[in-house]
Every structure is written in structure tokens, then in C-alpha cells.
Amino acid sequence: MKKLLITGISGFLGQYFARHKMDWEVHGTYYSTPTQAAGLSLHQVDLTNTKEHSELLNRVQPDAILHLAALSNPNVCEQKPELSYAINQEVGLAFAKYAATKHIPYLFTSTDLVFQGDDAPYAPADMPAPIMTYGKDKYHAEKAILQQYSEATIARLPLLYGLGANFLSNWIQKLKNGEKVYAFTDEYRTPTYAPDAAAGLLLLLEQKQTGIWHLGGKESISRFDFIRLAAKVFALDESLMVPSLQKEVKMPAARPANVSLDSSATYEIGFSPKSMEENLQLIHSTKRH
Numbered sequence: 001m002k003k004l005l006i007t008g009i010s011g012f013l014g015q016y017f018a019r020h021k022m023d024w025e026v027h028g029t030y031y032s033t034p035t036q037a038a039g040l041s042l043h044q045v046d047l048t049n050t051k052e053h054s055e056l057l058n059r060v061q062p063d064a065i066l067h068l069a070a071l072s073n074p075n076v077c078e079q080k081p082e083l084s085y086a087i088n089q090e091v092g093l094a095f096a097k098y099a100a101t102k103h104i105p106y107l108f109t110s111t112d113l114v115f116q117g118d119d120a121p122y123a124p125a126d127m128p129a130p131i132m133t134y135g136k137d138k139y140h141a142e143k144a145i146l147q148q149y150s151e152a153t154i155a156r157l158p159l160l161y162g163l164g165a166n167f168l169s170n171w172i173q174k175l176k177n178g179e180k181v182y183a184f185t186d187e188y189r190t191p192t193y194a195p196d197a198a199a200g201l202l203l204l205l206e207q208k209q210t211g212i213w214h215l216g217g218k219e220s221i222s223r224f225d226f227i228r229l230a231a232k233v234f235a236l237d238e239s240l241m242v243p244s245l246q247k248e249v250k251m252p253a254a255r256p257a258n259v260s261l262d263s264s265a266t267y268e269i270g271f272s273p274k275s276m277e278e279n280l281q282l283i284h285s286t287k288r289h
């Protein structure tokens with residue numbers, strides 16, 4: 001069986017791969033979050049440490065690389081730009097160099113936040129103009145990776161939701177506790193359910209697609225309307241939801257207004273995310289909240 005190296009298996013998206021049976025011998029990496037996963041080999045590594053990085057590659061000798069590890073919180077990236085640069089740019093490029101030498105598939109996960117947010121929806125060929133450190137580092141990484149290895153794959157992910165430590169779980173817990181939830185009415189995304197995104201990444205990898213692809217969901221929605229839909233599906237008190245505007249909340253990282261993705265090219269090759277309502281029903285029916 002061919003070996004797939006998945007970095008960041010301990011992260012929000014990585015956890016879906018850890019639970020999914022695949023036609024690969026999977027090697028997953030984690031850094032600070034000890035992780036358990038049956039049927040795959042785990043490696044604890046600081047990918048920003050060049051020695052540990054190359055030891056990992058020598059040890060695993062992967063036939064393909066799916067790079068999920070990142071500093072993925074835009075506010076933390078703004079506060080720790082050196083760390084963002086190291087993990088979000090340098091590590092991504094180091095894998096591209098290795099993949100180019102070995103001529104193996106390499107998939108780098110980027111973000112809808114490479115776009116400025118004033119001209120959505122954005123197709124893969126549209127020009128990025130990121131407005132915060134996280135988006136800038138991801139965009140610079142994209143360019144450097146494709147320059148280094150034109151057969152690399154860049155998957156731009158939108159806001160992801162699902163079970164586990166993410167914004168949806170936090171909001172639902174607050175509503176259950178009877179606490180108010182403030183959500184932006186002026187921030188639009190095309191959210192994707194994390195297992196749908198994981199399936200999309202595998203599709204790109206298995207079809208050996210190269211270049212830039214978007215993995216957005218089929219609906220563009222504000223954060224406020226998204227949580228209102230979740231509250232409806234989960235039968236929670238919608239009156240606890242408070243509409244708010246981006247300018248009312250001071251945050252380290254600037255936030256674009258609308259980074260909805262045009263993912264039609266990816267739908268054409270078989271990426272088929274379910275509707276938000278269907279996915280929220282599915283999450284609700286697992287009764288893990």
C-alpha cells in the first residue's frame with residue numbers, strides 16, 4: 001500500500017482523516033496535542049524544526065503528502081507573525097521542495113482568507129489580496145509552492161464546521177447554557193462541513209489534480225444566519241442571538257466582508273458537499289453535543 005503523510009492529524013480537520021478508513025498506509029503528525037488513532041502511524045514532530053522535518057521525511061518516505069498543519073487562527077497569526085511565517089509559509093515550501101525532488105503528489109491547504117472580500121464570489125483564477133498576516137502567509141506560500149513545483153495542488157478551504165473544537169460547537173454550547181451569542185451579519189463565507197472538505201481533499205489527491213482548487217460549500221451565508229440556522233435545527237433559543245457588525249468588535253486581525261468561494265470547477269470533477277441544513281441535521285442526530 002502507498003504511504004500518505006498527513007501533517008496536523010491532531011487538528012480540527014486532521015481528526016476526520018484519523019477516523020476515516022483510506023486506501024493508503026497513513027502516517028499522521030502531531031505537535032503538542034497527543035493523538036490516538038487506530039490503524040495509522042503517528043509521529044510527534046515540530047515541523048518548523050528543519051532537523052525534525054527532514055528526519056520525518058527520511059523515516060516515512062511518503063508517496064504523497066497532505067499538508068494540514070498550520071497556525072490557523074488569524075488573530076494568533078497577527079500576534080505571532082514569526083510563527084505564522086515559519087509554519088504557514090516555510091514548512092509548506094519545504095514540503096514542495098521534497099515533493100518536487102521525489103516527484104510525488106503534494107497537497108497544500110490554503111484559505112478563502114487570501115481574498116480581500118469586496119468582490120465575491122472568488123474563482124481559483126481570481127487575484128488574491130489578503131488583508132491579514134494569516135491570509136498573506138498562505139498566499140505567499142501558494143505562490144512559492146507552485147513556483148517550486150508546478151504539479152503541486154493548492155486547496156483553498158472556506159470556514160469549516162463540524163463536531164469538535166470549532167466555532168459551531170462553542171456557539172451551540174453557549175445557546176444551551178442560556179448565554180447570548182454575538183454573530184456578524186456582515187461577514188459572508190461559503191462554509192463546508194469538515195467531512196465534506198476531507199472528502200474533497202482526498203478527491204483532489206486521488207485524481208492527481210494539480211494547481212488551485214476551491215472547496216467551498218454551495219451556499220453563501222453570514223455568520224449570523226449560519227448560527228440562526230443551527231439554532232433552528234438544534235431547537236435552541238434564537239432570541240439569545242445578537243446580530244453584530246465587524247466594526248463593533250476589536251480584533252487583532254482584520255476581517256474581510258465576503259470571501260465566498262466559487263467552487264464550480266471542483267463540483268464538476270465530483271466534489272459534492274451537502275447543504276448546510278442537511279449537515280447540521282446530521283451533526284444534531286449524532287447527539288454528541
Ligand SMILES: NC(=O)c1ccc[n+]([C@@H]2O[C@H](COP(=O)([O-])OP(=O)(O)OC[C@H]3O[C@@H](n4cnc5c(N)ncnc54)[C@H](OP(=O)(O)O)[C@@H]3O)[C@@H](O)[C@H]2O)c1
Nearest residue numbers: 008010011012013030031032033046047069070109157160
Ligand atoms: N478550520 C477552518 O475553518 C479552516 C478554514 C480555512 C483553511 N483552513 C486550513 O485547513 C488546514 C487544517 O486546519 P485545521 O482547522 O485542522 O487547523 P487546526 O485545528 O488549527 O490544527 C492545526 C494542526 O497543525 C499542527 N501544528 C501546528 N504547529 C505545528 C508545528 N510547529 N509542527 C507540527 N505541527 C504543527 C497542530 O498540531 P498540535 O495540535 O498537535 O500542536 C494541529 O494538528 C490548515 O492549513 C488551515 O489553515 C482551515
